Amino acid sequence: MTNYATILKESGLKATFQRMQLLDTIDRYGHISIDELYEEVLKVYPTISLATVYKNIILMVENGVLVEVPIVGKKSKYELHKDDHIHLVCTECGDVEDRPIIDETENILTTLSKNEHFNLTKQQINLYGICKHCQEKVAS
Amino acid sequence: MTNYATILKESGLKATFQRMQLLDTIDRYGHISIDELYEEVLKVYPTISLATVYKNIILMVENGVLVEVPIVGKKSKYELHKDDHIHLVCTECGDVEDRPIIDETENILTTLSKNEHFNLTKQQINLYGICKHCQEKVAS
DNA sequence: ATCCTTGCAAATGATTTGCAAGAGT
DNA sequence: ACTCTTGCAAATCATTTGCAAGGAT
Numbered sequence: 001m002t003n004y005a006t007i008l009k010e011s012g013l014k015a016t017f018q019r020m021q022l023l024d025t026i027d028r029y030g031h032i033s034i035d036e037l038y039e040e041v042l043k044v045y046p047t048i049s050l051a052t053v054y055k056n057i058i059l060m061v062e063n064g065v066l067v068e069v070p071i072v073g074k075k076s077k078y079e080l081h082k083d084d085h086i087h088l089v090c091t092e093c094g095d096v097e098d099r100p101i102i103d104e105t106e107n108i109l110t111t112l113s114k115n116e117h118f119n120l121t122k123q124q125i126n127l128y129g130i131c132k133h134c135q136e137k138v139a140s
Numbered sequence: 141m142t143n144y145a146t147i148l149k150e151s152g153l154k155a156t157f158q159r160m161q162l163l164d165t166i167d168r169y170g171h172i173s174i175d176e177l178y179e180e181v182l183k184v185y186p187t188i189s190l191a192t193v194y195k196n197i198i199l200m201v202e203n204g205v206l207v208e209v210p211i212v213g214k215k216s217k218y219e220l221h222k223d224d225h226i227h228l229v230c231t232e233c234g235d236v237e238d239r240p241i242i243d244e245t246e247n248i249l250t251t252l253s254k255n256e257h258f259n260l261t262k263q264q265i266n267l268y269g270i271c272k273h274c275q276e277k278v279a280s
Numbered sequence: 281a282t283c284c285t286t287g288c289a290a291a292t293g294a295t296t297t298g299c300a301a302g303a304g305t
Numbered sequence: 306a307c308t309c310t311t312g313c314a315a316a317t318c319a320t321t322t323g324c325a326a327g328g329a330t
Contacts, residue, residue, distance in 0.1 A: 014284060014329055034319090049287045054320065056285090061213075070210030072264070073201075075319090086249075088258050099252060105245050109226075109267060112239060118228050119270040124212070126266075127249060130259040154304050154309060174294090189312045194295060196310090215294090 011063040019056055021045050023065070023080070031069055031077040031087075031096040069096065072128060087126045092134035101125065151203040159196055161185050163205070163220070171209055171217040171227075171236040209236065212268060227266045232274035241265065 004023040005015035013019065018041075025040045026032055032040070038053045057078060060066040070076045071089055077096055084106065085098045105125075113120040130138075144163040145155035153159065158181070165180045166172055172180070178193045197218060200206040209217045211229055217236055224246065225238045245265075253260040270278075 016285065016329075018286075047287075050319095051288075051321080052286055058321095068212050070212055070216070072208050072210055072262075076210070086252070088253075088256065091261065099256065102248050102252070105248050108242050108245050109265070112226070112242075113228075113267060113269065116228065116239065117272040117275070118267065119275055120267055121231065121270070122212075122268040124264075124266045124268070125249070126264045127253060127258065127260055128262040128264070129253065130261070132257040135257070135259055149305095156304070156310065158311075187312075190294095191296080191313075192311055198296095 007065060011060075011065050013059065013063060013065075018045065018048055018052055019060075021048070022053065022056055022060075026066065026078055027080055030098070031079045033075050033077050035075070037078070069124070069126075071096070071126070084123060087124070088131065089126050089128045090131035090134055091128055092130050092137075095131060095133075097131070147205060151200075151205050153199065153203060153205075158185060158188055158192055159200075161188070162193065162196055162200075166206065166218055167220055170238070171219045173215050173217050175215070177218070209264070209266075211236070211266070224263060227264070228271065229266055229268045230271035230274055231268055232270050232277075235271060235273075237271070 004020045007023070008015045008019055021041045021044050022037065025037055025044075029036070029040070034053060034057060037057075038048070038050050041048050041053070057066065061068055061078070064081055066078050067081050068076050068078055069087060074094065079096075079098075082098075084101050086101050088097045088099060090096070109123060110120065112118075144160045147163070148155045148159055161181045161184050162177065165177055165184075169176070169180070174190075174193060174197060177197075178188070178190050181188050181193070197206065201208055201218070204221055206218050207221050209219055209227060211217060214234065219236075219238075222238075224241050226241050228237045228239060230236070249263060250260065252258075
């Protein structure tokens with residue numbers, strides 16, 4: 001089991017109850033926007049303020065605990081930091097799912113960066129479309 | 141030479157001077173944020189309002205003339221609609237450059253989508269790092 | 281005990297809207 | 306002529322900030 005307190009302390013951040021609830025909620029959702037996150041944590045900790053959510057998101061992104069996932073036409077979502085992967089972004093329901101990145105693709109992008117003398121630090125591959133679930137809904 | 145008036149009319153939009161200046165500026169910059177775009181068009185047409193810029197960006201994105209490029213930690217940039225390509229996003233200077241997408245990569249992503257029953261409509265591959273130019277600046 | 285974090289309220293910044301006047305077809 | 310578009314000002318929404326009180330180490 002992942003220990004949020006440890007993750008926070010290793011990043012130089014105090015392990016407050018609010019932060020652990022934020023991390024737990026982000027983990028359960030996989031990808032979540034600031035508003036959704038605030039609404040969700042309110043259920044568990046009704047006195048948290050939106051300013052605290054903002055401050056902590058910024059701090060945890062800066063410290064590499066979280067990653068921002070910007071999305072066309074919507075507000076960014078946030079996820080826990082993890083190995084490189086592909087995002088399937090559903091333009092119907094807004095859901096974002098992770099899929100493993102294929103080595104071949106990763107190699108091509110790494111090679112491209114080298115050829116271009118581009119000092120690669122992070123990659124984001126986002127596929128936009130309609131997820132299986134939403135297609136089935138429309139069909140009915 | 142591209143004719144912006146034609147592009148606009150074919151998209152069902154009137155070819156106003158303001159819109160053509162917007163498209164011309166976006167094309168010259170390649171990728172540009174709303175603020176930069178407004179500042180730049182002001183030089184050519186000093187009475188344009190920021191509201192007009194916003195309204196037109198929204199309209200032209202809806203009509204497929206423009207594409208939004210969301211960027212981690214910054215405001216979105218906009219580009220003219222063009223064939224799929226990769227973005228090299230410099231985290232130092234903020235510049236965005238296009239590179240051709242390799243067929244192999246495109247095939248892998250298309251295949252992945254099919255396997256997942258994901259109805260793919262658009263893809264964005266963004267590589268973040270430090271561009272050649274900024275690396276040279278640091279070295280000096 | 282110390283320093284960092286929280287929550288509140290206010291400030292700022294970004295984006296959207298309504299509407300009358302003007303421009304495109 | 307008709308309809309869509311513009312520019313302005315106001316309204317709304319999103320995000321950030323300052324500060325006193327509370328919590329973590």
